[in-house]
Amino acid sequence: xxxxxxxxxxxxxxxxxxxxxxGITLALEAGRVTAxxxxxxxxxxxxxxxxxxxxxxxxGEVTVRGERREFFSPRDAWAAGIAAIHQETVMFDELSxxxxxxxxxxxxxxxNLVNWHEMRERAAELLKRIDAPIPSGxxxxxxxxxxxxxxxxxxxxxxxxQVVIMDEPTAALSANEIDDLFRIVAQLKAEGRAIVFISxxxxxxxxxxxxxxxxxxxxKVGEGPIASVTEAELVRMMVxxxxxQVFPKRDxxxxxxxxxxxxxxxxxxxxxISFDLRKGEILGFYGxxxxxxxxxxxxxxxxxxxxxxxxxxxxKPLSIRSPxxxxxxxxxxxxxxxxxxxxxxxxxxxxxxxxxxxxxxVRGLFLSRAAEKEETRRxxxxxxxxxxxxxxxxxxxxxxxxxxxxxxxxxxTRPKVIILDEPTKGIDIGSxxxxxxxxxxxxxxxxxxxxxxxxxxxxxxxxxxxxxxxEGRMVEEFRRSRWSAEEIVGAATGARKEAA
Amino acid sequence: xxxxxxxxxxxxxxxxxPRRLGATLLRWDVxxxxxxxxxxxxxxxxxxxxxxxxxxxxATSNFSEKAIIALAMALLILVRxxxxxxxAIIALAxxxxxxxxxxxxxxxxxxxxxxxVGILCGVFNGFxxxxxxxxxxxxxxxxxxxxRGLTQVILGDQALTHYPQGFLNLGQNYFIPFVKTGIRWLxxxxxxxxxxxxxxxxxxxxxxxxxxxxxxxxxxxxSNPVAARFxxxxxxxxxFILFVLSGALSxxxxxxxxxxxxxxxxxxxxxxxxxxxxxxxxGGVSIAGGVGSILGVFLAxxxxxxxxxxxxxxxxxxxxxxxxxxxxxxxxxAIPRIFERLRRGG
Numbered sequence: 008x009x010x011x012x013x014x015x016x017x018x019x020x021x022x023x024x025x026x027x028x029x030g031i032t033l034a035l036e037a038g039r040v041t042a043x044x045x046x047x048x049x050x051x052x053x054x055x056x057x058x059x060x061x062x063x064x065x066x067g068e069v070t071v072r073g074e075r076r077e078f079f080s081p082r083d084a085w086a087a088g089i090a091a092i093h094q095e096t097v098m099f100d101e102l103s104x105x106x107x108x109x110x111x112x113x114x115x116x117x118x119n120l121v122n123w124h125e126m127r128e129r130a131a132e133l134l135k136r137i138d139a140p141i142p143s144g145x146x147x148x149x150x151x152x153x154x155x156x157x158x159x160x161x162x163x164x165x166x167x168x169q170v171v172i173m174d175e176p177t178a179a180l181s182a183n184e185i186d187d188l189f190r191i192v193a194q195l196k197a198e199g200r201a202i203v204f205i206s207x208x209x210x211x212x213x214x215x216x217x218x219x220x221x222x223x224x225x226x227k228v229g230e231g232p233i234a235s236v237t238e239a240e241l242v243r244m245m246v247x248x249x250x251x252q253v254f255p256k257r258d259x260x261x262x263x264x265x266x267x268x269x270x271x272x273x274x275x276x277x278x279x280i281s282f283d284l285r286k287g288e289i290l291g292f293y294g295x296x297x298x299x300x301x302x303x304x305x306x307x308x309x310x311x312x313x314x315x316x317x318x319x320x321x322x323k324p325l326s327i328r329s330p331x332x333x334x335x336x337x338x339x340x341x342x343x344x345x346x347x348x349x350x351x352x353x354x355x356x357x358x359x360x361x362x363x364x365x366x367x368x369v370r371g372l373f374l375s376r377a378a379e380k381e382e383t384r385r386x387x388x389x390x391x392x393x394x395x396x397x398x399x400x401x402x403x404x405x406x407x408x409x410x411x412x413x414x415x416x417x418x419x420t421r422p423k424v425i426i427l428d429e430p431t432k433g434i435d436i437g438s439x440x441x442x443x444x445x446x447x448x449x450x451x452x453x454x455x456x457x458x459x460x461x462x463x464x465x466x467x468x469x470x471x472x473x474x475x476x477x478e479g480r481m482v483e484e485f486r487r488s489r490w491s492a493e494e495i496v497g498a499a500t501g502a503r504k505e506a507a
Numbered sequence: 508x509x510x511x512x513x514x515x516x517x518x519x520x521x522x523x524x525p526r527r528l529g530a531t532l533l534r535w536d537v538x539x540x541x542x543x544x545x546x547x548x549x550x551x552x553x554x555x556x557x558x559x560x561x562x563x564x565x566a567t568s569n570f571s572e573k574a575i576i577a578l579a580m581a582l583l584i585l586v587r588x589x590x591x592x593x594x595a596i597i598a599l600a601x602x603x604x605x606x607x608x609x610x611x612x613x614x615x616x617x618x619x620x621x622x623x624v625g626i627l628c629g630v631f632n633g634f635x636x637x638x639x640x641x642x643x644x645x646x647x648x649x650x651x652x653x654x655r656g657l658t659q660v661i662l663g664d665q666a667l668t669h670y671p672q673g674f675l676n677l678g679q680n681y682f683i684p685f686v687k688t689g690i691r692w693l694x695x696x697x698x699x700x701x702x703x704x705x706x707x708x709x710x711x712x713x714x715x716x717x718x719x720x721x722x723x724x725x726x727x728x729x730s731n732p733v734a735a736r737f738x739x740x741x742x743x744x745x746x747f748i749l750f751v752l753s754g755a756l757s758x759x760x761x762x763x764x765x766x767x768x769x770x771x772x773x774x775x776x777x778x779x780x781x782x783x784x785x786x787x788x789x790g791g792v793s794i795a796g797g798v799g800s801i802l803g804v805f806l807a808x809x810x811x812x813x814x815x816x817x818x819x820x821x822x823x824x825x826x827x828x829x830x831x832x833x834x835x836x837x838x839x840x841a842i843p844r845i846f847e848r849l850r851r852g853g
Contacts, residue, residue, distance in 0.1 A: 310737065331739035340737070348737045353730040353797050362727055363738040365720035373718040380522065387520060396521035416738065 010073060011036045012201045013058075013089070013170050018067030020053055027053040029225045030067070035170060035201040040192060042204045042212045042233065045222035045245055046407075046435035051205050053225075055174050058203075059091045060084035071169075082111070090163030091172040092156060100148040105130035107147050108162045133161040137191045152296075153184035160191060171195055172203040177211060178433050181295045181461075182500070189215055207436055208462075209238050221245055246437050256468065256487075257447040262286030264322075265455040266338070266424045268307065271316030276302035277479040280316070284424065289446065289456040291470030293463065294499050299479035300459045301343055304426050308340040309333045320423065334363055339422035341414055343429040343459070345406065349413035352402040356394055357383040359401055359412050364420045386415035391441055407438025414445070425449060426457040431465060443469060463492055475499050535791035538839060539806035546810055550817035557817055564681060564697040566816035568767060571701035572597070572760040573779055574808040577786040578705075578712045579753035581804045584787050585716075586728045586746055587796035588643040592632060593757040594779035595654035600624040600761030601771040602658050605667025614674040618762045625758020626751055628654060633750030637743040643750075651780065659773040668770040678766025701763045705808075708756075713801035721745070729796035786811055789836050810835075 011034035020028040028050045035041055043051050056062040057069070060078030069076050071087045078084045098107050106113070108130045116122040130143035139157040147155065156176055163171050173192070177185045192215055195202055206212055212219065213233060221229040221244045229236075229244045236244075264283045271280040277299035284290050292300045306313040309327040318325045320336050327333045333340070342348035351359055357376075360383045361368055368378045383397050390411040394404060401409050410430065417425060427446065431439040446469055450456050460466045466473055473485045475498040483498040550557040557563075576593050583590050600621040607620045628650065635646040681697035688694055716722035727735040728742050736742045765771050790807035792799030811832060818828045 329739070329741070330737060331741060334739040342737055347731070347733050349734060351727050351731040351734045354727065358723065358726070362723070362735075362740070365723055369720055373714075374720055374723060384520075384522075392520070394520050396524050398522075398524050 012072060014070045015054075015057070016068055016070075018054075018057060018064045018069070020057060020062055020064050027225050028057070028064070031222075031225075031227055032067075033220050033227065033230065035203065036218075037169075037199045037201055038196050039217040040196055040202040040204050040215055041218045041220060042206065042216035043220050043222065044205075044212060044241060046437040049222040049245070049435070050225040051222060052174070054222075055091055055172055055203075055205070058084065058089055058170070058172060085111070085166050085168075088167060088169040089172065090166055090168035090170070091174060092159040092163065092176055093174050098147055098155060098158070101146060103144050103146055104134075104141055104150070104158055105143040107158055108133060108143075108165050110162075112166070129165070130161065133164050134158075136164065137161060137194065138187075151184075152179040153181070153187070156180070156188065157191070160195075168200065170201045170203065172205075174205045175207070175433055176204075177206060177208065179296060181297075182496070185211070207434070207439070209241070212241075213238065223247055242436065257451055259287045259447075259450045261288045261471065262453070265320065267317075267319040267322075269317045269319075271303060271306060271313055271318070273302070273306050273311065273313050275479075277306070277476075280307075280481060282474060282481075284455045284457065286453050286455055287450050288472070289450050289458055289470045291466035291473040292457065292459045292476060293461070293466050293473050293495055294476035296461060298476040298499070300476050301428055302479075303476075304340060304428060304457065304459060305342075307333070308338060308426065310340075334420050334422075337421070337423035338426070339363075339417035339420055339424070340426045341417050341428060341430055343432060345410055345413060345432075350401045350409045352409075353400060355398040355400055356387065356392065356404075356412055357397050360386060360415045360419055363416050367419075382419055383415075386418055387412075389418075390415050390445060405435070405438075407434035407442075410434050410438065410442065414442070418449075422454065424455045424457065426459070428459045429461065430458070431460075431462070463495065467492065467495070535839075535843065536800060536803045536806060538843065539789075539791070539803060539810060542835075542839070543806055543810050543813070546813050546817065550813065550820070554817065554820045556820055560685060560694075560696045562816075562820070564699060564702070566812060567702035567705075568678075568699040569816065570808060570812035571699065571705045572764045572767075572776075573783050573786065574705045574812070575701070575708060575763075576753070576756050576760050576779075577783045577790075577804055577808060578708055578801065579749065579756045580783050581787045581790065581792050581799060581801065582712070582716065582725060583643070583749050583753055584784075584792045584794060585796060585799045586725055586749065587732065588636065588746060588749065589647065589784070590632060590750060590753045591644065591647040591780045591784075592628065592650040592654055593753060593760075593783060594776040595651045595658070596625050596628045596754055596757035597761040597764060597776040597779065598658045598771070598773060599628065599654045600758040601765040601775055602662055602667065602773070604762055604765050605670075605771050608670045608674065609667065613671055614677055614766075617670075617674050617765075618759070621758040621762030621765075622755050623758065625754040625756065625761065627754070628757070629751035629754020632754065633747035636750060637747045655773070662773045664772075666770050666772045670765065670769060674766050675769050678763055679769070701767070704759070704763070709801060709805050713805070716801055725749075726797060729793075729798070731797075785832065785836060789839060 013035045014033065016032045018028055018031045019026070031054065043054065045051050053062065057064050060081045060083050063079070069078070076087050078087070099110065105127045109126050114122045114125045114129065127143050134141055134143060134157070137157060137160055139161065141150065141154055141157065147158065150158065176188060180188065192202060204212070204216055216233045219230060219233050219236065219241065220227060221241065223245060262285055265286050266284040269281045272278040280303045282290065294300050302311065305311050307318060307327070309329045309332050318327060325336050327336065346352070351362065357379050361379045365374065368374050370378065380397060387397060392411045392415070393408050401412060404412070414430070430446070431442050434442070443465070446456060446458065458466065458470055471487050473490065473495060474481050475483045475495060477499055485495055580590060580593065603624045604617045604621045607617055632646055632650055635641050636643045677700050682700040682703050683695060683698040685697040686695040716725065724735065724740045724745060727738065727740060728745065732742055764776060786807050787804055788794060789811065790799070790804030792804065814831060815828050818831070
């Protein structure tokens with residue numbers, strides 16, 4: 008067995024009230040991809056933060072190429088050859104691609120001035136090495152999420168990183184972009200780098216990883232070559248119990264039409280969106296990232312102006328000019344971007360849950376804390392939110408629990424129609440199953456559900472009908488009884504399957 | 508009705524966070540309260556005149572105009588905005604009041620005129636910030652110059668000094684007179700109108716911010732304006748209203764100041780905007796938005812006011828007061844963070 012590039016031994020880290028990591032020992036070898044799997048809150052992000060110098064472990068040690076190292080800052084980790092590509096990319100939007108790649112170690116000419124020419128050249132070289140045709144002078148804000156990931160990889164290469172950590176790199180990528188990313192991962196692997204790959208998507212893990220390390224509640228509960236386990240075994244290891252990854256579709260009687268949208272359009276993003284949605288029905292919207300699904304739903308919800316189209320709720324025409332109009336009519340929208348659009352992280356669970364219909368908790372002139380608390384407890388329990396207390400700030404919760412709080416906020420408005428935009432994006436498999444189950448339950452309770460999802464198993468597992476969108480238009484509609492994954496993907500990409 | 512999930516047994520969720528003494532002592536308002544007690548104690552020992560009710564009453568009138576405006580400023584900073592044109596609005600409003608007084612109007616009209624001018628200025632600021640979508644710091648640096656410049660152009664180096672007696676009385680007499688009850692420590696202190704208005708407004712602002720739905724919405728906007736908008740909160744409408752409120756209270760401040768001084772020049776209240784921002788920040792309102800309390804601002808107003816008053820009693824020059832105020836602001840902001848870092852050991 009070759010010497011590992013990096014090892015952790017007996018690493019523990021505690022926060023007030025939580026033991027995030029307990030005695031973690033692992034070894035990363037050159038030329039291998041190690042997948043770290045585990046539910047949210049299992050300690051994956053904490054390991055990444057220990058490896059990148061953001062947290063210092065309470066106990067245990069880190070060695071790089073057999074040498075004991077302590078990281079006091081992210082810079083120390085970079086210097087030791089460890090680079091991370093983060094879940095939510097942290098880069099400088101206004102600066103150029105080259106500046107982003109060399110931020111913190113720009114090539115300098117005499118007098119400590121930046122050598123712009125050399126920097127652009129070297130940036131172009133690095134991008135070429137990973138076959139990324141991105142002009143190095145372009146400002147980062149003009150890039151897609153996938154391109155930003157490539158810039159981050161180039162940045163890691165610029166540091167000659169020997170260990171590359173990828174934390175949910177595919178969360179916002181389309182199928183083709185994921186293929187590109189995996190090709191680069193294979194290349195990095197061939198160059199003898201060690202790669203840590205964190206993902207919730209099992210197909211990706213089994214496709215790309217050589218080894219796995221499984222965490223539960225901050226402890227390592229299993230490791231080995233990925234070929235030695237099955238998906239079901241891995242899931243059982245993660246949650247400590249067997250779980251059905253996709254809940255069986257509930258049999259819900261479908262009622263009368265609740266929401267009827269006709270010809271909804273705006274200036275640039277989408278056109279002629281028309282559909283009927285019935286009580287108890289789950290209507291899936293599938294498409295590639297950028298197909299206009301989110302934009303159309305945000306138009307419907309009054310966040311962005313629409314240019315044309317009619318919306319009827321229970322047969323009555325609605326004029327929705329702002330989210331509060333939509334909420335009053337009985338429409339709820341759980342946004343895709345949980346951190347920015349959904350959750351108010353500095354506020355507590357109670358304050359988040361009651362935010363979208365505060366007037367309901369007003370007694371006389373004042374907010375009634377008792378009424379707020381009662382509602383928070385009701386939905387908190389119903390969604391099985393994990394927290395120390397109901398006043399806990401959302402910033403302290405895991406992503407899955409934050410999402411549950413956001414969903415609780417929208418259910419508290421007692422909507423007739425709920426639009427869920429990528430409701431399980433970036434959340435762990437346990438929370439994901441709970442959310443899936445819950446979506447079925449909502450339909451059973453008589454809600455009409457719109458489900459935007461880029462995960463085919465999610466859409467096919469939950470929806471009664473799927474509308475596929477492409478380039479801002481509805482291209483095809485599929486019914487549950489007769490659809491196939493190939494046809495749906497084919498409609499979304501515009502090519503039949505073999506083209507991918 | 509929900510399917511029981513294994514998480515339910517594993518985790519019980521408490522109703523509220525457990526209280527910790529250390530955290531309570533580090534709360535901003537507690538620190539300010541300790542500071543206030545210290546200020547009063549030190550001043551009372553150093554100067555026998557400090558605890559005189561008339562002296563204290565006069566001291567309050569020196570900071571009450573600023574304090575009133577600080578209430579609106581606190582809400583603006585809470586929602587990540589700022590209004591640096593407040594002092595210029597004071598001068599502009601006071602000038603219009605001065606001309607109205609020369610035209611023979613009485614006190615009620617003069618106050619209404621002052622508030623009216625303030626509202627117009629606030630509408631202008633609010634329009635530029637929420638409809639044209641310019642950053643409030645840029646807009647109000649602009650209108651600061653604009654309003655002040657307007658006053659200077661119209662007034663030149665002239666002073667307006669003719670005010671009706673009824674108007675001056677409101678600024679110079681005690682609105683509530685000193686009343687003795689015969690029992691030694693039981694009396695009604697003299698209260699100037701401006702301080703009374705501040706007390707009443709502080710109570711109203713405190714209740715609105717901390718007990719009502721609108722207050723909660725302001726906290727949400729300050730914490731995450733995008734999520735607030737997605738949650739159906741009329742973000743821009745509320746911000747607009749806050750600018751109008753800030754203008755109105757600045758206009759009111761202009762009226763009170765004109766009545767207290769009995770004259771106005773174009774440099775009236777020059778530089779006050781930063782004194783007011785200081786009150787708000789010392790009061791614990793985060794410049795990053797989303798954090799703050801009216802109690803904190805109230806205590807900060809008293810601390811700053813009494814420090815200034817105590818120092819002037821001891822003939823300490825204004826420049827030294829300014830040094831002290833600056834040091835105090837930095838210390839009060841830094842100390843809780845230092846403790847927090849020590850506690851986390853990071």
